[in-house]
Amino acid sequence: MTTRLSGQFGAGAWNLPRQLNALDSLMWRCEANPRLRSPLIGLFLLDRAPDWDRLLAGHDWATRMVPRLRERPVTSLLVPASLIWTADPEFDMSHHLRRVRLPGPAGRRELLGLVETMAAAPFDPNRPPWESVFVEGLRWEGKSCAAAWILRFHHSMADGQAAVAWLTALLSRGREPRHDKPQPPIPPVSRPPSSLALLPSLLGVDLGSAELTRLAEEALRAALRPRHAAVECARMLWTAVNLAPRPVGQLSPLLSARGTTRQLDLMTVPLDGLRAAAGAAGVSVNDAFAAAMLGGLRRYHELYGAVPETLAMAMPIQVRGRHPMAGNRFGGMRVAGPMAEKDPLVRLSAVHRVLAAAHAAFDPAGLDLVTNLLNRLPTPLVLEIARRIGLSFDLQLSQIAVFDPGFYVSGAAIEDFWCFGPVPGCAVTAIMISRRAGASIGVTADAASVTDLPVLMGCMEEGFKEFREGRPRRRGRSGSLR
Known part of the structure; x- marks a missing residue:
């Protein structure tokens, strides 16, 4: 894993929004219907089986660089539709990282069968919604791969663009381990914000000064350019x-x-x-x-x-x-x-x-x-x-x-x-x-x-x-x- 990191990782990642936005919340709530579940699954072919001890250490490091991997959505008691990313106080890597060996000889179809099973499985609502599975002993037609990596996570955590940014920053550029990587501590387990503190955002209003300034500017633009405001309103309604x-x-x-x-x-x-x-x-x-x-x-x-x-x-x-x-x-x-x-x-x-x-x-x-x-x-x-x-x-x-x-x-x-x-x-x-x-x-x-x-x-x-x-x-x- 590598040091090509942005300000959104390590300590900076702890500043990610705690409350799920409306789209993320809808995706998580749809988990209740098997036909509407939203897993994203990455399938990676590897030229060898990774070293297991390095793999364990690397995943632990990744969860410290991106603490979202240690969090799960929790429902607000006051407003059930409000979901908050909250650190799992009993986070255990063994629930998220595992390795398997398919009955041999296992190739493309057998591997895809495992991915299909994972795609249909629900996420445990009491744990962070992701899993990392390494498959050994493969024979892939026309390729020299000996192992595969299946990474499954719930769509509410990240879309494809965000997931690629995470992987690009966390994966290594060489085989040998790096010893100069930043080593942030395990993020603290804190209480979720109170439901009262979340009420402004639930009503669609952020009481911060920057948001108030933006709202005032939009109101002024609408007053000065009513025709433009009407066109923008029509586009919004069309969407x-x-x-x-x-x-x-x-x-x-x-x-x-x-x-x-x-x-x-x-x-x-x-x-x-x-x-x-x-x-x-x-x-x-x-x-x-x-x-x-x-x-x-x-x-x-x-x-x-x-x-x-x-x-x-x-x-x-x-x-x-x-x-x-x-x-x-x-x-x-x-x-x-x-x-x-x-x-x-x-x-x-x-x-x-x-x-x-x-x-x-x-x-x-x-x-x-x-x-x-x-x-x-x-x-x-x-x-x-x-x-x-x-x-x-x-x-x-x-x-x-x-x-x-x-x-x-x-x-x-x-x-x-x-x-x-x-x-x-x-x-x-x-x-x-x-x-x-x-x-x-x-x-x-x-x-x-x-x-x-x-x-x-x-x-x-x-x-x-x-x-x-x-x-x-x-x-x-x-x-x-x-």
Whole structure:
């Protein structure tokens, strides 16, 4: 583990917000419904089994550098909807770190089976919501990996961007241990703040002087520019309405079933083609990622029946605030993805248009309005609304730009890695980890929605092949690529 640290680590990490924001709280409250659980799982392939003693010491050091790893959400007695990060007075590393050896010979499918089991398991509400599992004795097709690392944590702790920042700062750049690392003490176990002290934030008001100044400035701007204020208010309301549980685009009859069993699979694709295609079309890699995924899903639908003109899909919009190293701060845009379009060039342009329009219309204030209102509702009602929102789209996509290879965990080199996200009511979630060398894509599917995941993965690989040459290949009249 390394010394490339920011002010948010060590003693600085103790200044992270104690109260979960509205979005974090909603994610944690949805843990009560197995279909809405929100684990994030990182799967790392290692070239060797890490030294166990170094691993124990490294994890202990990480929890002192990032004390959030020693904390759990606790409900306020006065206001049940208020959750506070509180240090676990009985924190025990043995509840979070373990190593296993799968019955041999164990390869890709056996390892993914273990990850699937972990994805379905609930977090213990009495302990910090994370676990770190090291798997030994693997045989991975085409790779020299001998071990794997599975890191599972609840989405309320951090989103993908914050988690990457944590890992980038904590992982090592070499095999040998470092002896010049900062050694912060174990953070003190303090009482959570009183419910009365939290009332201003529960009402959406921070009585600090900086916040009062901001509110006064916003009121003055609204008075001086009423038309501008009206436009901003309309954007905020549009964002709030777009987050409501209503369909956006067509829902696929083929993917309509929902259950609690999760299937996971992965693939690695070259990123140069996506980058070149995006550059040639004047769009983003995120647009090309979505266009390739829609192309793969179109092929899957062609095998099993009719292809809807569009597919209801969701993608996040990052809205980072004062604490970029903790919690979640993103909005969701739900759009009608042009799935039936066979021409990859036309599909790429269409994807760009719908995503750009949704992004331009998004306003963080609308997100805050919805999440704060939802967080004041009884948990059964919150679960029902969250369920309906999840059912309003079939596909969820996310892209994370990550560090390049060259990182180590307790002497073991990380050879490859993927991230798997939850399917909170939707049929498929795909997360693309983009690096210089390529893109690692982790797919989580509802087993009731996707009845043949290997076939779907093959279709998705074909969708990405359209962009492999750097320029999308048009289709001829017969449907073949030319």
